[in-house]
Amino acid sequence: MQKLNREIEAQIDCTKCGACCHQLMVNITEEESVETAEYLGLSTSDFKEKYVESGGGKLMIMNTIPCHFLKDCSCTIYEKRFTECRAFPNLDQPNFNSRLFATLIHYGMCPIIYNVVEQLKIATRFFKEEI
Ligand code: SF4
Ligand code: SF4
Incomplete structure (x- = not known):
């Protein structure tokens, strides 16, 4: 394999x-939300409000499918894409x-x-x- x-x-x-990126639900961690917010020049709370849904546990999910960061089949935060995306x-x-x-x-x-x-x-x- x-x-x-x-x-x-x-x-x-x-x-x-x-x-x-068009079809899957992406889980992200608290650490990733902090890093991505910083990368986008947002506060962590603004990032979460805009892009994330929290189920109360440690993991959060991106709040849209397709992913917010997908543009013309490319990831606009490619260097900072989440662990699940990389894997x-x-x-x-x-x-x-x-x-x-x-x-x-x-x-x-x-x-x-x-x-x-x-x-x-x-x-x-x-x-x-x-x-
Ligand atoms: S991992 Fe690559 S080939 Fe597979 S669905 Fe995602 S973008 Fe397409
Ligand atoms: S962050 Fe990038 S790689 Fe991950 S789902 Fe969104 S567009 Fe795809």
């Missing part, structure tokens, strides 16, 4: 896609089996996942051989 991911990821330009689609992480559902649910959205899964099918001889 990780080997296939490295090969496929190198061939796909996320800045020409942006599908995850998606998480195919470089160990224990893929434990994230199978969370990954395959995005099979039709993310070209990286789609191509890795399709290559994985070939590598594992997923298809029945014709008799």
Whole structure:
């Protein structure tokens, strides 16, 4: 999985896609809200009021889908994008089996996942051989 991911990821330009930024809910941390507010020249409270919804726990979510910071398929805060944004689609992480559902649910959205899964099918001889 990780080997296939490295090969496929190198061939796909996320800045020409942006599908995850169009469709996913992004969780951010308190620390990220402080850093991003500073980056945007806002107070943390103004940043939260404008961009974030808090469920009362430690994590917050961006309050729009698509993400506020997406413009023409590009992230306008790319250097400061959130940890979840950097990590998606998480195919470089160990224990893929434990994230199978969370990954395959995005099979039709993310070209990286789609191509890795399709290559994985070939590598594992997923298809029945014709008799
Ligand atoms: S912060 Fe940037 S990378 Fe993350 S969802 Fe928004 S536009 Fe996409
Ligand atoms: S959906 Fe996949 S290919 Fe598209 S921008 Fe997100 S991570 Fe990159």
